Amino acid sequence: MISLFWENLRISLGSIFGNKSRSILTALGIVIGVLSVTLMGTLISGLDRTFEKSMSFLSRDVLIISRMDWFGGDMDWWELRNRPRIKEDYVEQLREKSQFVAAVAPMAERGGSIIRGDKRIDTRFFGTTPEYMATNESADVKTGRYFTDGENRSGVRVMVIGGDVADALFPDEDPIDEYVKIGSHKFRVVGVLKKQGKFMGMFSLDNQAVLPFGTFQRLFSRRGWMNVRVKVNTDNYDEAKEEIYGVMRQIRGLKPMEKDDFAINQSATMEAQYKAIKLAIGGTGLFITALSLIVGGIGIMNIMFVSVKERTKEIGVRKALGATQSMILGQFLMEAVLICLIAGLVGMGLAGGLSLLINQFFPSSMPVGLAIGSIIISVVIGIVSGLVPSYQAARLDPIDALRYE
Amino acid sequence: MADLISLRGIKRHYDVGGEVVRALDGVDLIINHNEYISIMGPSGSGKSTMMNMIGCLDSPTEGVYEFEGELVHEMDDNQLASIRNRKIGFVFQTFNLLPKATALRNVEVPLIYANISKSERVKKAEKALLAVGLSDRMHHKPNELSGGQRQRVAIARALVNDPSILLADEPTGNLDSKSGVEIMKILDSLHDDGNTIILVTHEEYIAEHADRTINLFDGKIKEDRQTKKRKRVVA
Numbered sequence: 001m002i003s004l005f006w007e008n009l010r011i012s013l014g015s016i017f018g019n020k021s022r023s024i025l026t027a028l029g030i031v032i033g034v035l036s037v038t039l040m041g042t043l044i045s046g047l048d049r050t051f052e053k054s055m056s057f058l059s060r061d062v063l064i065i066s067r068m069d070w071f072g073g074d075m076d077w078w079e080l081r082n083r084p085r086i087k088e089d090y091v092e093q094l095r096e097k098s099q100f101v102a103a104v105a106p107m108a109e110r111g112g113s114i115i116r117g118d119k120r121i122d123t124r125f126f127g128t129t130p131e132y133m134a135t136n137e138s139a140d141v142k143t144g145r146y147f148t149d150g151e152n153r154s155g156v157r158v159m160v161i162g163g164d165v166a167d168a169l170f171p172d173e174d175p176i177d178e179y180v181k182i183g184s185h186k187f188r189v190v191g192v193l194k195k196q197g198k199f200m201g202m203f204s205l206d207n208q209a210v211l212p213f214g215t216f217q218r219l220f221s222r223r224g225w226m227n228v229r230v231k232v233n234t235d236n237y238d239e240a241k242e243e244i245y246g247v248m249r250q251i252r253g254l255k256p257m258e259k260d261d262f263a264i265n266q267s268a269t270m271e272a273q274y275k276a277i278k279l280a281i282g283g284t285g286l287f288i289t290a291l292s293l294i295v296g297g298i299g300i301m302n303i304m305f306v307s308v309k310e311r312t313k314e315i316g317v318r319k320a321l322g323a324t325q326s327m328i329l330g331q332f333l334m335e336a337v338l339i340c341l342i343a344g345l346v347g348m349g350l351a352g353g354l355s356l357l358i359n360q361f362f363p364s365s366m367p368v369g370l371a372i373g374s375i376i377i378s379v380v381i382g383i384v385s386g387l388v389p390s391y392q393a394a395r396l397d398p399i400d401a402l403r404y405e
Numbered sequence: 406m407a408d409l410i411s412l413r414g415i416k417r418h419y420d421v422g423g424e425v426v427r428a429l430d431g432v433d434l435i436i437n438h439n440e441y442i443s444i445m446g447p448s449g450s451g452k453s454t455m456m457n458m459i460g461c462l463d464s465p466t467e468g469v470y471e472f473e474g475e476l477v478h479e480m481d482d483n484q485l486a487s488i489r490n491r492k493i494g495f496v497f498q499t500f501n502l503l504p505k506a507t508a509l510r511n512v513e514v515p516l517i518y519a520n521i522s523k524s525e526r527v528k529k530a531e532k533a534l535l536a537v538g539l540s541d542r543m544h545h546k547p548n549e550l551s552g553g554q555r556q557r558v559a560i561a562r563a564l565v566n567d568p569s570i571l572l573a574d575e576p577t578g579n580l581d582s583k584s585g586v587e588i589m590k591i592l593d594s595l596h597d598d599g600n601t602i603i604l605v606t607h608e609e610y611i612a613e614h615a616d617r618t619i620n621l622f623d624g625k626i627k628e629d630r631q632t633k634k635r636k637r638v639v640a
């Protein structure tokens with residue numbers, strides 16, 4: 001049957017390229033469909049990878065104790081507003097009372113500008129203890145060093161800056177031991193952090209600066225945002241979280257019936273939120289783009305009916321010469337699949353090109369699985385939309401077909 | 406030798422808008438190897454229907470059809486396709502070549518369905534085209550050939566798979582008389598080479614080429630006679 005395969009391939013190519021403009025118009029539906037589906041998939045996978053990368057600052061074993069839930073919940077605004085602030089001494093209390101604490105560090109944050117000569121960068125900075133490094137696996141010093149316990153206690157004005165901050169303020173010099181200013185306060189840069197990459201500009205140390213906790217408290221408002229970052233020493237995150245809830249309630253002196261007046265956030269919260277968003281965007285997007293593929297498939301089916309009709313006489317001749325039903329079926333199915341395959345490859349090529357272009361603004365590159373998947377989808381659409389017309393061709397009565405004018 | 410073809414009580418009825426059209430209405434016929442038969446009769450008398458029946462393109466409403474001892478009237482679609490492919494060569498009035506394919510590729514088509522390899526196909530197709538005197542037109546497409554040449558390609562295509570019988574339904578009907586004579590010369594010499602041939606025609610002078618003439622009328626055989634042997638021109 002090899003020779004029949006080549007013959008069918010040849011007939012199909014002849015038919016496709018013999019009706020160029022018709023084939024192009026028909027294929028366009030599939031091209032657009034595959035283009036939008038693969039592009040959509042590419043963007044989602046780009047989103048995924050950036051998300052994962054930027055989530056690395058918040059590994060699964062890290063809990064962040066804050067005043068508020070990251071993702072609201074259905075709490076009353078007044079109640080949230082009246083929640084007490086997170087205090088510095090929780091750090092030591094947690095270390096004492098919880099059996100699951102591997103490392104714990106306070107984080108007092110605020111926004112502001114860091115200035116170096118005529119350069120400035122609007123950013124965020126936070127004060128924390130050296131132990132912070134133990135709570136954040138992804139934070140790593142690239143050049144220089146982190147500040148010490150001694151510096152922390154005595155409140156010296158030193159600073160470790162993120163990669164983007166270093167790039168902005170020190171485009172062509174080594175920042176180490178140079179001075180920068182926040183407001184009127186002068187700091188010596190002692191270290192630069194390795195770049196982490198960011199997720200839509202959020203949650204990355206790249207554009208932040210880290211100060212010793214004591215220094216931060218002394219120089220800046222004690223009323224800023226404060227979180228406590230806990231790294232747990234177990235794989236059983238739920239158990240650890242449960243226990244730390246209890247410890248926090250105890251620290252806060254809450255009675256059994258009283259509601260929590262603090263929140264424990266973790267990467268899972270973020271992931272769940274992200275997944276919901278992704279599902280909504282991706283699901284809707286894929287649904288809409290899949291519709292365009294279906295429309296494309298209907299176009300193929302339509303043109304295959306036309307092709308069968310036009311070639312009724314040829315089908316009669318082929319049957320008279322000994323073609324069986326399945327041979328005729330194969331011939332037309334091949335044609336439908338071939339159009340879709342070519343269209344799919346074109347669509348994929350365009351999607352690949354476009355994703356390179358988009359990559360300039362937003363991380364995206366087509367995953368191999370998606371490329372293979374879109375080719376398979378094209379073939380499947382060819383088969384599905386070609387089946388009924390091909391079957392019709394195969395079932396033609398040879399004499400009726402021969403008589404057809 | 407056993408009969409090549411045996412038709413017994415063959416009927417082919419069509420239901421057209423509640424009315425029964427009896428295209429064949431009880432045909433008994435035996436055809437032997439190397440016969441040369443012409444079928445005549447007025448338009449609508451069932452000539453084409455009989456050719457299609459013999460050519461296994463159509464199945465009888467009633468009756469028994471034996472082809473080389475096999476019961477054709479009991480065969481399914483695939484078996485019919487296979488017997489058409491291996492045992493039967495068709496020549497049509499309107500040539501029915503594939504317009505986009507060269508003469509050579511047209512002749513190859515039955516061999517493709519017989520699953521014969523490319524090199525063997527080309528060899529056989531070239532031989533068949535040589536036999537009809539078209540060696541110099543193998544790579545021409547039908548629209549680059551005259552009517553007579555097209556019909557010769559069709560004959561080559563019918564012969565390429567060494568069929569047991571050659572069926573030609575008004576093979577000269579679309580040709581001028583000179584081309585018609587050429588086609589008949591080819592059919593005569595094919596018969597001389599041992600082929601079995603049945604042809605349908607309106608023309609007495611074409612029918613005279615055959616050894617036996619069957620007259621159809623209203624789906625029945627009205628006359629079946631052995632005509633005088635053709636005068637053979639010996640070169």
Ligand SMILES: Nc1ncnc2c1ncn2[C@@H]1O[C@H](COP(=O)(O)OP(=O)(O)O)[C@@H](O)[C@H]1O
Nearest residue numbers: 419421426428447448449450451452453454455
């Ligand atoms: N598919 C068909 N449906 C209905 N009637 C048909 C069909 N094919 C042939 N006939 C009828 O059968 C009769 C014989 O037709 P045909 O064999 O083509 O005649 P001939 O070839 O002798 O002119 C005619 O009356 C024709 O109208």
Ligand SMILES: [Mg+2]
Nearest residue numbers: 452453454574
């Ligand atoms: Mg006829």
